[in-house]
Amino acid sequence: MSINLKTIYAFAREMYPKKSIERFQYGTAGFRGNADFLDSAMFRMGVLATLRSRVLGGSVVGVMITASHNPEPDNGVKLIDPKGEMLDPNWEDIATELVNVSDQELEEQVAKIIKENKIDVSSQSNVYVGMDNRYHSPRLLKAVSDGVIALKGNVKEYGIVTTPMMHYFVVATNSKGVYGQATEEGYYNKLITAFEKIRGNKLENDKYRNYLLFDGANGVGARKMLHFIKRMHKSLNVEVFNKGDGKINHECGADYVKVQQRCPVNMPVTDSNVRCVSVDGDADRVVYFFTDNDGIFHLLDGDRIATLVADYLIDLVKSCELELSMGLVQTAYANGASTDYIVNKLKVPVSCVSTGVKHLHHKALEFDIGIYFEANGHGTIIFSTKAKQSITKAADLGDEKAQTFLLVIDLINETVGDAISDILLVETILHYKGWDVNEWLACYDDLPNLQLKIKVQDRNVITTADAERVCLTPVGLQEQINNIVLNYNRARSFVRPSGTEDVVRVYAEAATQEEAECLANDIGILVQKMAGGIEPNLVHPNKSFQAHF
Numbered sequence: 001m002s003i004n005l006k007t008i009y010a011f012a013r014e015m016y017p018k019k020s021i022e023r024f025q026y027g028t029a030g031f032r033g034n035a036d037f038l039d040s041a042m043f044r045m046g047v048l049a050t051l052r053s054r055v056l057g058g059s060v061v062g063v064m065i066t067a068s069h070n071p072e073p074d075n076g077v078k079l080i081d082p083k084g085e086m087l088d089p090n091w092e093d094i095a096t097e098l099v100n101v102s103d104q105e106l107e108e109q110v111a112k113i114i115k116e117n118k119i120d121v122s123s124q125s126n127v128y129v130g131m132d133n134r135y136h137s138p139r140l141l142k143a144v145s146d147g148v149i150a151l152k153g154n155v156k157e158y159g160i161v162t163t164p165m166m167h168y169f170v171v172a173t174n175s176k177g178v179y180g181q182a183t184e185e186g187y188y189n190k191l192i193t194a195f196e197k198i199r200g201n202k203l204e205n206d207k208y209r210n211y212l213l214f215d216g217a218n219g220v221g222a223r224k225m226l227h228f229i230k231r232m233h234k235s236l237n238v239e240v241f242n243k244g245d246g247k248i249n250h251e252c253g254a255d256y257v258k259v260q261q262r263c264p265v266n267m268p269v270t271d272s273n274v275r276c277v278s279v280d281g282d283a284d285r286v287v288y289f290f291t292d293n294d295g296i297f298h299l300l301d302g303d304r305i306a307t308l309v310a311d312y313l314i315d316l317v318k319s320c321e322l323e324l325s326m327g328l329v330q331t332a333y334a335n336g337a338s339t340d341y342i343v344n345k346l347k348v349p350v351s352c353v354s355t356g357v358k359h360l361h362h363k364a365l366e367f368d369i370g371i372y373f374e375a376n377g378h379g380t381i382i383f384s385t386k387a388k389q390s391i392t393k394a395a396d397l398g399d400e401k402a403q404t405f406l407l408v409i410d411l412i413n414e415t416v417g418d419a420i421s422d423i424l425l426v427e428t429i430l431h432y433k434g435w436d437v438n439e440w441l442a443c444y445d446d447l448p449n450l451q452l453k454i455k456v457q458d459r460n461v462i463t464t465a466d467a468e469r470v471c472l473t474p475v476g477l478q479e480q481i482n483n484i485v486l487n488y489n490r491a492r493s494f495v496r497p498s499g500t501e502d503v504v505r506v507y508a509e510a511a512t513q514e515e516a517e518c519l520a521n522d523i524g525i526l527v528q529k530m531a532g533g534i535e536p537n538l539v540h541p542n543k544s545f546q547a548h549f
C-alpha cells in the first residue's frame with residue numbers, strides 16, 4: 001500500500017481548511033472550542049490517530065468527539081490510547097503542532113511525524129470514532145473519518161456513545177475480548193450482569209430504597225441510561241430527566257450541580273431524601289445530591305463517592321484475607337474534610353496530583369487497588385494483575401466474598417471514569433450497607449467551598465507547581481494568596497489556568513460558608529489585579545457571587 005501525502009493537502013485545502021488563527025492547545029482533555037472552528041482540527045486528529053495506531057502495531061486507537069461539560073456551541077476531540085488511557089504526553093505535543101500548522105505546511109508536517117517516529121505507512125492502522133449528541137458532532141465525526149481515510153487507515157464509527165463507552169470499546173478490542181465484547185450490547189451486558197448478580201432478588205435493604213432520579217444533562221448519558229433501564233429488569237428503578245429536549249449542560253448536569261451547588265432545572269426534587277444523580281454531557285462524571293426535610297440541598301460529590309468506595313473495598317479485601325496495597329488519588333479540588341477522613345478514619349494513603357484524569361489514572365496504577373476521583377465526580381478504580389489473580393484464586397477456592405469481589409470488578413469500568421458504571425457501584429454499596437443519603441452524608445462534614453472563574457488576557461501567565469497548589473508566576477501572587485488565607489479559619493485557596501476553558505479558576509474553602517465566599521472574593525480580586533483581568537466586575541465587591549459563573 002502506498003500513500004500519497006498530497007491527498008492530505010488536497011483534502012485539507014478543499015474540505016477542511018483552517019479557519020482560525022487562534023493557537024490550539026491539547027489541554028486537560030484534548031482540543032476544545034467553538035465547533036465552527038474545529039473541522040480542520042478534527043480532520044488532522046483523524047490523520048494523527050491513524051499514525052498513532054501504526055506506531056503501535058495496528059492496535060486500535062480511539063477518537064472521541066465531545067466537549068463534555070462545555071456549553072452547546074462548543075465541541076472537542078480527544079484521542080484514546082490502546083489500553084484506554086489518555087494520549088501519551090509526547091503525542092500531545094505532536095498533536096498540538098499538527099493542529100496549528102497552516103494548510104500549506106500540513107503535508108510537510110505529516111511527513112515529519114512519519115519520519116521522526118519511523119512509521120511504516122504501509123502497515124495496519126485501526127481507528128474507532130464516537131461522538132456525543134451535539135448537533136455539530138456528526139459533521140465533525142465525518143472530518144475525523146476522512147482524516148483516517150486520507151491515510152488509508154481502517155475506521156469504525158460507533159455513532160452516539162458516551163466517552164467511557166469509547167474507552168471500553170478500544171480496550172475490549174485490544175484485549176481480544178478478554179475485557180468484554182466491543183459492542184454497545186457487550187457493554188450493557190457486562191455491567192448489568194455484574195450489577196444484577198450482586199444485587200440478587202432483594203431490591204431494598206433496611207433504609208435503602210430502590211428509586212433514583214437521573215439528570216441526563218440533555219446529553220448522551222440520558223439516552224444510554226434509557227437503554228440500561230430497558231435491559232435491567234427493574235433491578236434499579238430510575239426516572240430520567242433532561243433527556244435531550246433542552247440545551248446540553250444548560251442549567252443541568254454534573255458540572256452545574258457541583259459548581260452551583262443547587263438542583264438542576266426540570267427535575268421534580270419535591271420529595272425529601274430521595275437520591276438524585278447528575279451526569280455531565282458525555283457521561284464520564286457523576287454527582288449525587290438530595291434535598292432534606294427542610295428543603296436544604298446537599299451534594300454528594302466525587303470525594304464522597306471515593307470515600308464510600310474505599311470503605312467498601314477495604315472491607316472486601318479484609319474479608320477475603322488478601323494482602324493488597326490500596327491508594328486513593330485526588331486533586332487539589334478535593335474537599336479538605338474528605339482528605340482528613342480518608343487519612344485518619346479509613347487509614348488509606350492519599351496522593352494529590354494535577355487536574356485531569358490522565359494524571360490521576362497514572363498515579364493510581366502504583367497500587368494494587370487504585371481509587372481515583374476528581375471532586376467533580378470523574379473517577380474510577382483500577383486493579384493490578386496481582387490483585388485480580390489473588391481475588392480469582394480465592395474465588396476459585398469457593399470464597400463467596402471473593403466471588404462478589406470479582407463481580408464488583410466487572411461492574412467497574414476500569415478504562416476511565418464512567419458515570420453510569422459509577423452509579424451502579426454506588427447503588428450496590430448503599431444497598432449492601434442498607435443506607436439512605438443521610439447516613440452516607442454523615443460520614444464527614446464538607447468544608448464550605450466555592451469556585452470562581454476569572455477572565456484574564458492570557459491565562460497562561462499563571463504557572464503552578466506542587467500539583468497546582470502553588471503559583472510560580474506571576475511572581476508574588478502566591479505570597480499574597482498565603483497572606484490572605486491567614487485571615488480565615490481552616491482555609492485553603494489556590495488558582496490555576498483551566499485546561500478546557502479560557503479562564504483562571506479560583507478555589508476557596510474555609511470553616512464557614514461566609515468565610516469561603518469572602519476568601520474566594522479576595523483571591524478573585526487579587527487574580528484580576530495581578531494576572532490581567534479583563535472584566536473587572538466579574539468579582540463583585542458586595543460578595544454576590546451569581547455574576548461570576
Ligand SMILES: CC(=O)N[C@H]1[C@@H](OP(=O)(O)O)O[C@H](CO)[C@@H](O)[C@@H]1O
Binds near residue numbers: 028068356376498499
Ligand atoms: C475544576 C474542574 O472540575 N476541572 C475539570 C476541567 O478541567 P479544567 O482544566 O479545570 O478546565 O475539565 C476536565 C475535563 O473534563 C476535568 O478533568 C477537570 O476536573
Ligand SMILES: [Mg+2]
Binds near residue numbers: 284
Ligand atoms: Mg465529561
